[in-house]
Structure formats: structure tokens, C-alpha cells
Amino acid sequence: MNWEVSLNLGERIPGRELLALLEKIDDTGSLNRAVEEAGFSYRYGWGLLNRAEEALGKALVIRQAGGSAGGGTRLTPEGRKLLGHMQSLQREVQGQLFSLLAEKEVQAESSLVLASTMEPVVTGLLDVLEQAYLQETSVIVRHIAAGSGQAIAMAKAGRVDVLLTHAPALEKEFVSEGWGVGRTPVMSNDFIIVGPQADPAAVASSTGAADAFGKIATAKSWFVSRGDKSGTHLSEKSLWQEAGIDPSGQAWYLEVRNMLGNYGIMRRAAELCGYTLVDRASFVAGIRGDELKILLEGDPLLQNIFSVIAVSRKKAAVNQEEAEKFCTWLSSPAAAKIISGFGRQQFGFPLFVPVNH
DSSP, X not given: OOOOOOOOSSXXXXXXXXXXXXXXXXXXXXXHHHHHHHTOOHHHHHHHHXXXXXXXXXXXXXXXXXXXXXXXXXXXXXXXXXXXXXXXXXXXXXXXXXXXXXXXXXTTSOOEEEEEOHHHHHTSHHHHHHHHHHHHHOOOXXXXXXXXXXXXXXXXXXXXXXXXXXXXXXXXXXXXXTSEEEEEEEEEEEEEEEEOTTOTXXXXXXXXXXXXXXXXXXXXXXXXXXXXXXXXXXXXXXXXXXXXXXXXXXXXXXXXXXXXXXXHHHHHHHHHTOEEEEEHHHHHHHOOSSSOEXXXXXXXXXXXXXXXXXXXXXXXXXXXXXXXXXXXXXXXXXXXXXXHHXXXXXXXXXXXXXXXX
């Protein structure tokens, strides 16, 4: 099935074309080159930008005349913000729609079904890995995007063959109870604490993650939590415990279970000028502009490891054999090469780091 999500701004502004144009301007720094690479005429691209700026009431680009530094066109902060929101929202919606379609097709097809935490899905890494595995083995892997807790629940219901999650305590319990066949760490990144530029709780001066959470609680600054038993939420809860604080029920502590992952909680934190905990890949891939900044990083407590687990046929009617083959491949040098290169060209560094390679 071929399908596509398009986000339009009113009847006269096609979202797919505006997104393509903004991406090309951001990449090339030139409207002339951007319209050429996007396949538009200069007149059409110029008109599309003007209509979008008029509809939003904001300047999206800055046009510079030629001179010693050369001419060009670049995105304004508002333009970069719009681009980031459109990219992240499109990834979210497409990931969720694919999940719904995959759920319906699980019984109809003999494909390997993977329940994956959101981060590899919304960044696009999982699509690349699945395509590479298909080319190498002719086996189709279909993924369902979910928080780690929800993914494990799907496995216990017999709906998926394999898991890719980042909740070590839940994973170890899952394997010890016989539901999983081994647990293989595949890749890692790190959690970061992000918040407003003004940093009213002085998080940037913290000695560590637990100290930062303590400062947020003392200042009663907004903190946005996923509250969904995902890997991110469980890591956040462990940091509150480390700080000796129970934020439940506090007026400044907001749980937003219906916000579709880390992109949703980042948007809500930006709206509130508040703080949140996210992984670095979600932040760099989903935030454009200056609403939020990284305020604390590097604490060993913020390590974030993603592991793959084949579901046991002793517990559910699953394709354990194929799942184990996929787990082996996902920790192979071939997969590690893909993981270590993903994001490097766009962001200057990989969004994930393969484990033991």
C-alpha cells in the first residue's frame, strides 16, 4: 500500500511543497537552487513563500543581495521553527498511521512484526534498518511504534515477534519471566534535560541530573512528563527518586499521556516555558528555533540504551526463529555501520551509537 501524509496550511498552501521548499532553502541557502532541486519554477516557489508568510503573519526567509559575501536566501528563526514542527509532526503522524496499518496486517501476512520505542521510529532510523534487512534477507519487518511499556504489553498479548525498547528494568523482568529470548543491547544515546532559554530554575548550574530535578521542584517551574510508562518516563521517574522527590500531584508537574511521544512533550514544554527530559536524538531531530535549549547533559545517570529482544514461542504464538535472526543482524557490523552513520550528514554527528562496535 502506498500512502503519504500531507499537512496543508489553508487551501492555497500545499504542505508537502512548502516543506520541500523550506528544506531545500535550509540546505542550499539559495532560493534559486532550492526551487530547482524541489522541481518548482522560481515564480511558483516565490509565490508559495509569500502566501505562507501572509497566512502565518511571519517572515519565513531572509533574502540577501549579492556583494563580497555573495547573495542568498536563508530561513529566519520563525522559518526554522516552522520547518522543524512540520518535519516532526509529519514523522509522528506517519509513524502512528503506519502502526495502525501494521496492526491490521499482522494476522493477514507472515511478516516479522516489531514493537519499537518511538525514538528510532520518528527519527527515521528504523525505516532505514528495516529496508537494509529486507534487501539482505528478503524478510519484511513491520514495526508498531509505542512506548517501551506498551511495546512489552503488546508482546505479552502475542501481537509482535520482537521488541526494540529502552527500559532496562522492564526488559530484564520480561526475559526473567520467560517472555523474552535473551536481551541484546544494540545502540545508545543519552537523555538530556531541556528547558527555556531564561532557565528560571538555574538548571544549567546543577551538579547533576538529580540536583537539576531538585532545582526544578524548588523553583516550582513547569515540568512536562510523558507519564506513560515509556522508557523515557521510567528514566525520569528514577531521577525523581534519586533526587528524593515525589512530583505526583504537584501543580507544576504536568503529565501529558496523549501527546505522542517526546516531540509532543517538547512542544508542550516550549509552550509553558518549562522543562522536560528527552533523549538527544529526539531533541536535535525535532526542535528548530530557540524555544528550548539543552541545560544539563553528561551525567552517567542519563545513559540511554536500546535493546532488542525476541519474544519466546513458549509464551505466545510468535515467529521466534525469524525474530532471533533479526536480533542477531541488528547487533551485526552491517547494522552498526548504518546506525553509526545515521544523522551524521544532517546534524554533524550520529543520533545513535552502536553498542560494542
